Amino acid sequence: MLDFFIRFIPRAVGQGIPLMFGSVGETLTEKSGNLNLGTAGIMYVGGICGVIGAFLYETGTETMNPFLGIAIPLFCCLLGSLLMGLLYCFLTVSLRANQNVTGLAMTTFGVGFGNFFGGSLIKLSGADVPSIALSKSSGFFAAKLPFAERLGWFGKIFLSYSFLAYAAIVIALAASYVINKTRVGLNLRAVGESPATADAAGIDVIRYKYAATCIGAMISGLGGLYYVFDYASGVWSNDAFGDRGWLAIALVIFTIWEPIHSIWASIAFGGLYILHMFIPAGTNLAIKEIYQMAPFLATIFMLILTSIHNKKENQPPASLGLSYFREDR
């Protein structure tokens, strides 16, 4: 049994970390009243921007500096996601475009953007498989704690991850603290619940919406970076990221807009997502699709549960999806 956990949990965590980044970023965004369905696209863009940065650095230099090997892709990823967040804000907050349409368009755009540059890089690298491997950069990202191996099962289950995985947990904890315990968080919640109230209380609604959405987008983008450089060992192939972006959005609902729940919930989702790999040999493989549905079923179940209980605190921010204009009558 312990053997099963030692094999299963690290894989569930690896699968769950991108979801954790995505859902924490999206939760922060939604707390400001912006329903950013572009998260899937943003994670995609975050991933490909990191790949572009790493590719340029790997091919441009002979001896790679480990610090720059991490810093360059990280910077590119954050920049790409930030620009996506800014674009979303400009359209929905400044121009007051419909949030659903904008978000869906940005997902389509983000995936297209990723596949276009991914395809170009694969051509440039001259690989004979439709993917590009950045193993050196990945080596820097995936570096694990040196003493993890020596601690047996404990080390394997709790300490065998790269720094981005721990960063995800720290970010989730920090986001939870900021949202629930600080003045900024209180103001942010007010903006998402009732922008007119926040405005009348002297809060700069536009600034909060921009800041929360852009920071949220950058956090989500890191999910794409982790996926490519750690989970996929630096191998980029088009469309491999799959529906993880949507899973992250489902997680926001599942965690009832509390980033701290995202820590266990995203790992649980990750586990459900890969459960099919552990079905006994010989079972019809078609059944794996049903296993992959599990996270979405869990989300639907959670939605039903929160609707039945109808507790005000467990509902989405009241003005989620609506744009705000002060002189609107």
Add this chain to the structure above:
Amino acid sequence: MAADIPVLRLEHITKRFGDVVANDDISLDVRQGEILALLGENGSGKTTLMNMISGIYYPDEGTIFAKGKQVEIASPRDAFALGIGMIYQHFKLVDVLTAAENIVLGLDDGRKLDLKKSARHIKEICLKYGFDIDPEKKIYDMSVSEKQTVEIVKVLYRGADLLILDEPTAVLTPQETDRLFNVLRNMKSDGKSVIIITHKLQEVLSISDRVAILRKGRYICDMDTKSANAQELTDAMVGRSVKLNIERPVPVNPKRRIVVKDLTVQGEEGVEKLKGVSFELRSGEILGVAGIAGNGQRELLEAIAGLQPVHSGEIKYVEDDGSEEELVGKDPLKIMEMGVSLAFVPEDRLGMGLVANMDLTDNMMLRSFRSGKSVFADRKQPHNLAEDVVDKLEVNTPSVSTIVRKLSGGNVQKVLVGREIAMAPTVLLTAYAVRGLDINSSYTIYDLINRQKKAGVAILYVGEDLDVLLELCDRILVLCGGQVSGIVDGRTTSKQEVGTLMTNLGGGIYAK
């Protein structure tokens, strides 16, 4: 500070929305330690003017002086900095936060968020002016009057010394209104200034020191309350002489029309919204329904109209010949065809009854589109009806093809009531028919209702303003917590009696 420098002075303020001039060259002073009532009809620009003082709107022309110095108020934050705080008609509170969280919202003293310390400060303010609130309580658990208290504490917490209240009493019971006025008087003796917007003349006369009157965006005059009377104020507000008496003809030959027995209605999660309600509604009489908002008024009307599932009890419709028919379980359409008409004016006016984005003709059609045999709806009759309503009720609209959303509140209500009356009903159910309407439009509506009464229609009138209920209704049914607290004669009862029945079932220990 010298007493003769006004805390706030407005000079030549003008604000336009597109082609509409909402405020036209308004100049106004607010003195220290006074309660100034701002009076005007709907659409006379009172709220717009106040929104400019509190930083929601920015004036197109004119200057504002605070304590003698010229100031710019570009945002609510600027207004706070000048000690100006506004309590809006629609509360600006976040439901899922506690009172304390709402109060400290948007403030930054540069230190860590300390809700315990804030709660202590809130308690001090409450003690000083005579309120009572629980800082830990969530807004969604609060009554309307508690929410209003939070709003007032919120501006006091920010150190406001000029408070603006936009129709604060519209949602309060008489007792709550008295309590609010006591608080306002405490503030006044503490040297604070108060501007209060209200439609109710009795309140203006009882609370204010001075009255300023606006009409159609212009400043008309101001007068000392001591030397003013209700008639004078109304005439200045409307611009012509208005008769201030509501007629109350004695019901002619009243017959039982609707008999309600032991009616119980359950809301979500089995909460009883109405419990054992029994009464009779007679033809040619107006039965008023009084009660604090949300005590079952809506459920009562909807149950009769067939829109609300009834848990137990019966509702009988009595024909002229005395035969009875059960309404419970009947289709709303069937009930409507029997002559029971519902004119419900919800808080947002357009929620139920009219479709905001459709024009007058189409809204008339909502009642008649089923008639006729052809596949195509008959547009001619509704069109004529719309023109008729516009004509008879003096609805102020460019044409009958204007969408309803663009009309002002009073006109929207006239259209709704006009359509229901045109159905020639035998029972008219109205709720909040004059909600938010100014005096002139209100009297038009009262007149319409009275004409129906004289024609023998049985009218159930759910109202908010007790003064009006006492003047208009033949009998008044008081609801408290979904139960009938008492049915009193409108001609002999007193405001005090009804108010007590509203808050205590059967009048409680204070009865008799």
